[in-house]
Amino acid sequence: MLKKISSLLLALTITLSTFALKASAEGFPYTFNDGAPHSKSILMLNVDTDSVVYANNPDEQLSIASLTKIMTYIVAYENIPDIETTVITIPQSVADDLANTGSSLAKIEVGEELTGLQLLNLMMIPSGNDAALSLAKYVDGLQLTPTSLGIENAENPDTPLTFVDLMNRKAKELGCENTHFVNPHGLYDPEHYSTARDMMKIVQYARSLPKFTQITGQTYYELPPTNMRSEPLTVYTTNRLLLQNGDPDYYYPYATGIKTGSLDQSGYCLASSAVYEGYTYLIVALGSPYIDANGEHIEEQGEMLDSYELYKWAFTQLQLKTVATTGQLMADVELNYAWRKNRIQLVAGEDVTVILPNEVEISSMITTLDIPDSVDAPVKKGDIVGTATLSYADEKVATVSLVAAESVERSDVMLTLEQGKSIFTSGWFKLLAGGILLLIIIYIILTIVHNKRRKQRTSVRRYRDM
Template identity: 50%
Template sequence: MKRKRITAIFLAVCLLLTTAALPVSAEGFPYTWEKDGGGPHCESLLLVNLDTDSVAYAQNPDEKRPMASLTKIMTFIVAYENIPDIENTVITASEAVLDELEGTYSSTADIMAGEKLTGLQLLYLLMVPSANDAALLLANYVNELHAAGALPSSSAESGEEGSGVDSTQPDGGSGETGENAAGTENSDSGLEAGSEEDTNAGGEGAAEWDSGQDPTDYSNTYFVKLMNEKAEELGCENTHFMNPHGLYHPDHYATARDLYRITRYALGLPNFAQITGTPAYDLAATNMREEQTFYSTNKMFNNYEDNDGNNYFYTYTTGIKTGSLNEAGYCIVSSATADGYTYICVAMGSPMLDSEGNDIDYHGEMADSRELFRWALLNLEKKTVAAQGDLLGEVKLEYAYRKDTLQLVAGDNASALLPKAVNKSSVTIQCNVPESVQAPIKKGEQVGTATLSYADEVIATIPLVASESVERSPVITIFTQGKSLFTAPWFLIVMAVILVLVVVYIILMLLYRKKQKQLRRVKRFRDM
């Protein structure tokens, strides 16, 4: 008996450990990382099929993290939507604005005070070499337009709620202070967001800047308020901007899911896809420089090995934006298109420093993105899980002649991203319909909805419509309504009351007659 008890306890413990080791039901589809690649390298990953807007893979997609120069995707949006005729507008670089980056060791395009550049040129410099000076110049120009009355007040300025301000510090994003307060982006055009020499950037005890402007905190400016308002408009609940370039600040963060929302929106703007898909940008000669070529910080465009023998090239890469800081790690929002499919991958938090504070030159964010792209394009496909007219269910039908149920069919086609090996029969269908419907009803009339799921994840919701027209039967209607009348509680109560009254009346009548009969007997007796 004791041995059986010990065996039972041992099996229970094994079951508990096995259950604990099972992966938690996650969004998207399971993926086993390649052993040689050593992935995943990133803290947060989100792979989304843009054609279906469905998640293919997710890892901590809602964890708030520093976003470094991924910030500039939103900077592009706000600048493009608020600078009239931005492609042709000429902006003169202000020395005061450029001086605000002094000492930050930022990635810049070496824009000079007095240099004249069009808004389109600044957008290219913003996104291709990730130039912080281009970000500040665009933001400053929008601020000047607002100050001159050319742009309306933001909702935050007008006292409206929902300005998007949230002072919550990003999870795991406190970063380092003191030395090594910002990271580097290895590119031909310089450092992307900051460098190891940028001590205490935006942290406590930050150095005094000559311009008097904290280069990490522009939260009170019109442009940054617009950034936060736009984030809120796009449904980004876990994103907050403090500046237009991405230098580290504890209140400057986003999640992989929010960055996907922002990027998806940006792809709908003119020039965004073209600019972010440019491996090398030739800046035409300006009033202060000769023609110059700037190279993208996205190494997935480049088919060559770096000094450490790493090659991050992926032939189907189409964009979009990189970012790097010690606090943020290496980050990228990348896109790839092949065989009619387009994917966006947001990768955040591949480490730039090892446990001893030494530089890590391996771009895990690009390696992870490339591996996920390859897997998705080889193993996932868009499947039609329900075609318009497919019989999906039925519902009880009332007031129809010799017909008790109405068949329901799919009102639309439904497609979903699924593994190629998955059969249509693996998709479960749940019909959401009322208990019954009443004739008359027309063919194609919506009755309810059908929810299609795979592996406990909802993949589509489509309308359920009547498969045919059904007329109402007058006889059945009268009979049914009469039946419902006679069985209604209120009717039964009324009838019960009437019945009681009738019984009481009968009893009283009997008593009355009995009394009358007795009176007649008494009268007859007296007459005698």
């Protein structure tokens, strides 16, 4: 009786918890100071738990301008042998291709000899389109084919892949579903686009590569003298979140990178990171207005204001909370073939910590169980039986493995009884029993009829003998 009452109370708690919180699309609700974000699309990720904490139109396809260079970094780093020391000579075609495009440039010169690492710095810090294109043309010159890259089942295994081909292949490999690249620098093309969600995947991967976080976290870079210049060249970051001596409306002391982008067609774009007291966040913000209705340039960089505001909110209003501990009772389930035991308790198989708003009580979390109707003995302590999904504001924040709280041996007597029960209650047995019963009834009826006729014949014979 106590077990039945406990199970009823547990089920009631789970049911009532589904009414505790207001639903939201993804992440946690946040109201900006201006009522709405400047950016068309935003995605914010807590790196520590790999969970989205804020989202606004994260899957809208948009022009990404120089955020493109994050993928360019990936492809160049992975395909240029010894890129940090390889010397690359800037070809005339770079200057020709970028002439009259209004490109942001690192001001490198045709014929200048630079290492791949120097070009990566010149691409990511001042957002040099000339550096990006130089890296791409060098890779094109390597004549990389699917065969040489170990790519299987390619349609044309011995046809060289262009740098852009490699960019799009890498995007697919990273799980980007709404991304297509046309060039390595981000100059506008209607077929060149991505989304905040896809760019977040690209950013996360790039951060795992050598030198990336170091390069993108710098406020300036000094290129030493080269074969074409006798004096060092100093270039500065375009990321105003990093500039302590810049505009105080943008400078954020805990920002650590990453990359800006801006075009008339794309607006202001920013992929950024920030670290504070052991917490790390990433934000991709796309499409803050760059020009007004009259075609005039807008000085205010809304993508940085949005990111600045979200970082302050996250670091002050969100925290890691343990929502399940190893051995914590989560549910119970019917148990078959055990002696004098018909249910077994299920407990959390591990400690689970997630990022949540400060005001959220763990008791208000929505718990959704995915467990079978019953399990069969024998069961070993720690066997995984199911899962429990914990949600807040209609967003799944954790999945907990549910394991058996104890070991239970199988009873051969109970197994035999259950098997016998299953036999006697099976459809085929009922059909067979019904057939036998029908035959018995027919036999009884025939016997009664036969006996009745026999008595009648006996009575007639006696009457004749009289």
